[in-house]
Amino acid sequence: MPARLVDRHPEVPADQLVAQMVPPPMFDEVSFSSYIPDPNEPSQAAAVREAEDFAGEVARITEAAKKKTLFGRKKQVSGAGLYLDGGFGVGKTHLLASVFHSAPAPKSFGTFGEVTNLVGALGFAATVERLSGNSVLCIDEFELDDPGDTMLVSRLLTELSAAGVSIAATSNTLPGQLGEGRFAAQDFLREIKKLGSIFEAVRVDGPDYRHRDLPPAPEPSATDALRERAAATPDATLDEFGALLAHLATLHPSKYRELIAGVSAVFLENVAPVTDQAVALRVVVLADRLYDAGTPVTVSGAKLDQIFAADMLEGGYRKKYLRAISRLLALSRFEVPTS
Known part of the structure; x- marks a missing residue:
């Protein structure tokens, strides 16, 4: 049975917040x-x-x-x-x-x-x-x-x-x-x-x-196939999207990096468009931390380019949402590790 992000409750000391202020791993050698x-x-x-x-x-x-x-x-x-x-x-x-x-x-x-x-x-x-x-x-x-x-x-x-x-x-x-x-x-x-x-x-x-020269957002997986793939992926997590959103609300965004530490791939069931601004902004931070870590993301439900409700993309935070979509789409094309 895959682990779940909702079962993680990381604590990050203030000194660690300073020490971890370095470029994301994908930019280690640039x-x-x-x-x-x-x-x-x-x-x-x-x-x-x-x-x-x-x-x-x-x-x-x-x-x-x-x-x-x-x-x-x-x-x-x-x-x-x-x-x-x-x-x-x-x-x-x-x-x-x-x-x-x-x-x-x-x-x-x-x-x-x-x-x-x-x-x-x-x-x-x-x-x-x-x-x-x-x-x-x-x-x-x-x-x-x-x-x-x-x-x-x-x-x-x-x-x-x-x-x-x-x-x-x-x-x-x-x-x-x-x-x-x-x-x-x-x-x-x-x-x-x-x-x-x-x-x-x-x-x-x-x-x-x-x-550049890439196809549109990939089609979401069927839920059963998603679960099977998550179970076969070492160090992956599998969460129901709504439950993960609720869990993010209990954590300060400074802890999201530690939340996904050591996770090889994230699988999300029943993704649906987010309609609440506070929830959407948490998704943006999580997307940034996942992208920093280069963690592949695979979903069932809605496509990742539909993760934010259409009317939210017309509001004041739209550039954040567009950045998150861009990064999540990139992560959806990353290769998921296999055993």
């Missing part, structure tokens, strides 16, 4: 040289050059900060800033992870949600203290749809930059929306106007590489 720009999208090659230049600046700032003034004090140097703005699946996270790998330690990498979770777990002052010695803080998927969280992180970045920490961030824009990338960058810079003068916004265009 570099600027391993990014393959689309020849039809010149902005991608330009973005690689900009990111490499930024990484060099991070190293120079770190060295400058080690020098002392005539009075024996460390020289005060402000951090640099890079903002990679583009659509889904154009390699922004690859470039962000490459910045992380090239920067001197200590350094941190996390999603926008993980950064806000860290502040929630440690408190604002302790978070500043923990991160102020970094050479760089890399923030993937910077969000603009929650004013409170955005202002919180803006204040955090202001203080970290003043302490000499460089900041690199990425953000998604909606495909097919002319000008939206520029508006997103402007909104971001406006929200962190104290940092605006040091941030360079770099556009990364192109189609979602996760779905």
Whole structure:
């Protein structure tokens, strides 16, 4: 009988939240040289050059900060800033992870949600203290749809930059929306106007590489076949979709990474479109953690591109939902391990 995610109740100490702020495993070995720009999208090659230049600046700032003034004090140097703005699946996270790998330690990498979770777990002052010695803080998927969280992180970045920490961030824009990338960058810079003068916004265009030349969402499995496959897959989990959604509500999103730790594949029965916003946002976080871990997902019920109700894709959180769909579809095509 396969294990169930709903039977897991992980606890994550605050120190672990800091220690686990590194790129997802699928980005462990990436570099600027391993990014393959689309020849039809010149902005991608330009973005690689900009990111490499930024990484060099991070190293120079770190060295400058080690020098002392005539009075024996460390020289005060402000951090640099890079903002990679583009659509889904154009390699922004690859470039962000490459910045992380090239920067001197200590350094941190996390999603926008993980950064806000860290502040929630440690408190604002302790978070500043923990991160102020970094050479760089890399923030993937910077969000603009929650004013409170955005202002919180803006204040955090202001203080970290003043302490000499460089900041690199990425953000998604909606495909097919002319000008939206520029508006997103402007909104971001406006929200962190104290940092605006040091941030360079770099556009990364192109189609979602996760779905280039790929067929539409795969058909869901029959429930009996799903159960048989889950039972034959070592270290897999099998959950009823509604029960898993209820379980996610009992866990802080900072625990979702630990929830799926060691799971080789996730099987979900009776997937149905999510109609509640709070529930949908939890699904987004889970999808991000599954994608980070490269965990295959197989379902029965509705197709994964129908996991969010149609009217929700028209609301303020639609870019999050579209990102989650993109990632879940990619995971549905991953090879499920066999015994």
